[in-house]
Amino acid sequence: MRRDLVEAASRGDHEAFEVLATSAGDRLYAVARLILRSADLAEDAVQEAFVRAWQQLPSLRDPDRFDAWLYRLVVNACADQGRALRRWTQQVRSLPLDVAIGDATGSVADREQLERGFGRLKPEQRAVIVLHYYSGFTASEIGQILGIPDGTARSRLHYAIEAMRAALEADARQPAVARNRTA
Amino acid sequence: MTTDERFDESISIWLEQTAPTRLPDRVLDATFERTRRSRQQVRWGGLLGAMHLTRSTLVLGGSATIVVAAVLALSPRVTQPAVGELPTTPDAWSRVSIDSRWATAQVDALVAGPRGLLAILGETGSHEMQLSVSTDGRTWRLVPNEQFPSDAVLLPPPGSLRLPAVGTTHGFLFVAEGNDVWASEDGYRWQRLTDRARDQDLRAGRVLAVAVGGPGLIAVGSDNKAWYSEDGSDWTQAEVPAPPTASFEAQGLPAPIVSMQGVAVSGETYLAWGTARSSRDSNDGMQETVLWTSGDGKSWANVPDEEGIEPLRTVVAGPGGFVATDMNGIDDARAIRFSADGRSWETVDAFGSRVPSYDEGLVSSVA
Numbered sequence: 324m325r326r327d328l329v330e331a332a333s334r335g336d337h338e339a340f341e342v343l344a345t346s347a348g349d350r351l352y353a354v355a356r357l358i359l360r361s362a363d364l365a366e367d368a369v370q371e372a373f374v375r376a377w378q379q380l381p382s383l384r385d386p387d388r389f390d391a392w393l394y395r396l397v398v399n400a401c402a403d404q405g406r407a408l409r410r411w412t413q414q415v416r417s418l419p420l421d422v423a424i425g426d427a428t429g430s431v432a433d434r435e436q437l438e439r440g441f442g443r444l445k446p447e448q449r450a451v452i453v454l455h456y457y458s459g460f461t462a463s464e465i466g467q468i469l470g471i472p473d474g475t476a477r478s479r480l481h482y483a484i485e486a487m488r489a490a491l492e493a494d495a496r497q498p499a500v501a502r503n504r505t506a
Numbered sequence: 507m508t509t510d511e512r513f514d515e516s517i518s519i520w521l522e523q524t525a526p527t528r529l530p531d532r533v534l535d536a537t538f539e540r541t542r543r544s545r546q547q548v549r550w551g552g553l554l555g556a557m558h559l560t561r562s563t564l565v566l567g568g569s570a571t572i573v574v575a576a577v578l579a580l581s582p583r584v585t586q587p588a589v590g591e592l593p594t595t596p597d598a599w600s601r602v603s604i605d606s607r608w609a610t611a612q613v614d615a616l617v618a619g620p621r622g623l624l625a626i627l628g629e630t631g632s633h634e635m636q637l638s639v640s641t642d643g644r645t646w647r648l649v650p651n652e653q654f655p656s657d658a659v660l661l662p663p664p665g666s667l668r669l670p671a672v673g674t675t676h677g678f679l680f681v682a683e684g685n686d687v688w689a690s691e692d693g694y695r696w697q698r699l700t701d702r703a704r705d706q707d708l709r710a711g712r713v714l715a716v717a718v719g720g721p722g723l724i725a726v727g728s729d730n731k732a733w734y735s736e737d738g739s740d741w742t743q744a745e746v747p748a749p750p751t752a753s754f755e756a757q758g759l760p761a762p763i764v765s766m767q768g769v770a771v772s773g774e775t776y777l778a779w780g781t782a783r784s785s786r787d788s789n790d791g792m793q794e795t796v797l798w799t800s801g802d803g804k805s806w807a808n809v810p811d812e813e814g815i816e817p818l819r820t821v822v823a824g825p826g827g828f829v830a831t832d833m834n835g836i837d838d839a840r841a842i843r844f845s846a847d848g849r850s851w852e853t854v855d856a857f858g859s860r861v862p863s864y865d866e867g868l869v870s871s872v873a
Binding site: 382 | 513514516517518520521522523524525526527528529530533534536537538540541542544545546609
């Protein structure tokens with residue numbers, strides 16, 4: 324059914340495209356927002372990804388790769404949005420923690436450490452972290468999504484994870500006064 | 507559970523808890539409004555049958571549009587074939603395809619020279635590039651990459667999405683990563699004119715854009731650097747003032763890193779645009795648009811940012827001045843701006859609600 328929709332959309336059936344985009348919108352938006360840490364930029368990135376998807380869909384040779392291809396478009400659109408930033412700040416308020424949290428990390432401070440550590444990463448590092456830990460893709464699948472060799476994807480994920488660890492360790496070494504100021 | 511597994515789990519849980527649950531409906535509404543007005547790129551695979559090369563629809567700025575069959579004109583300094591009048595009706599335009607070695611590709615730049623056109627193709631979603639030439643705008647042939655020492659020659663320099671390239675009275679010229687300057691009479695056979703090793707003025711900064719103007723050629727690049735040359739083989743650094751830093755200082759930020767990212771020529775007025783960027787860390791920073799003008803390409807002056815101009819997306823130059831779109835968002839209120847001198851800008855309301863969208867950009871053409 325989904326393959327039929329992709330094939331129809333690639334032939335110019337806009338209604339089919341709308342069904343595909345609507346079904347993918349929420350998860351792509353989640354990915355974009357986690358990468359860009361801004362609701363406005365994430366909305367822009369998702370819109371751009373969908374517009375490019377519509378325009379380039381006839382060139383997609385394998386309809387079964389539509390979902391992976393969408394991820395690539397949204398990651399690239401996030402990169403474009405990142406280049407257009409005028410002012411960026413840690414968008415803690417744009418990611419409200421307004422849900423009941425079964426917090427395996429044990430404390431609000433730990434979540435804030437993760438937030439700060441994640442924020443220290445470069446956008447391309449955040450992208451692989453999100454694709455792996457949130458979307459559940461393996462390194463190999465991330466490589467296919469991003470159009471990079473397996474080895475490169477594994478390496479990029481490895482260094483992103485190490486960078487996250489380093490960022491958390493650096494945050495843990497901050498003076499107690501500074502930490503308290505952000506609590 | 508091992509430490510790594512706990513670390514992995516904590517990240518997964520945190521991302522799951524942090525992620526938004528729903529894309530606002532207005533985003534999809536705006537998306538579909540644009541896609542209904544937008545063309546799909548034509549698929550040529552079925553028509554080509556067993557051909558191993560795939561075709562990429564000739565596009566300008568990344569969107570599938572249409573292109574005139576006549577040669578596009580550029581700067582008045584360029585000696586070019588006689589050009590007829592530009593078509594004025596949609597059916598007077600012809601769609602052209604260019605072979606590439608990728609599944610999806612786009613034309614990142616189109617350059618006119620005395621012997622034809624040079625297209626710089628880019629693979630969609632990557633930085634790989636390929637050159638293609640044509641003498642009539644209809645029939646194209648790929649330029650062999652083997653003549654270049656490595657594929658890295660055809661990569662845009664860091665900080666730029668495009669290979670800096672220009673058409674001159676002698677043919678074509680582009681500046682590769684490392685400030686290697688390559689030239690060709692026909693766009694098919696290339697030779698290196700100079701590089702950092704031979705020209706010490708090219709050792710500072712990275713060329714990001716080049717244009718015909720000034721004493722012959724003018725180039726702008728990273729680190730607030732600009733250059734000029736008579737023939738592309740010997741370059742001299744131009745005088746470029748440091749941009750104002752008061753707004754950054756007011757935010758408690760370090761002095762900005764300045765990048766001159768584009769240059770356009772209107773008569774004897776040269777306009778350069780770029781960004782000044784400063785950050786304290788990856789979470790806190792600021793970026794401002796910077797404009798410069800010059801009367802000779804050798805000495806530049808800052809343009810005061812009185813109107814808070816957004817980062818410029820596309821700039822084209824004509825005999826009467828400069829037209830630019832900026833990146834103030836992706837809604838229908840995208841700004842088109844005009845300036846006769848590069849210093850005073852006004853917003854143009856020529857299109858009403860039909861402002862060119864994000865991907866369509868502007869055709870780079872001067873008659």
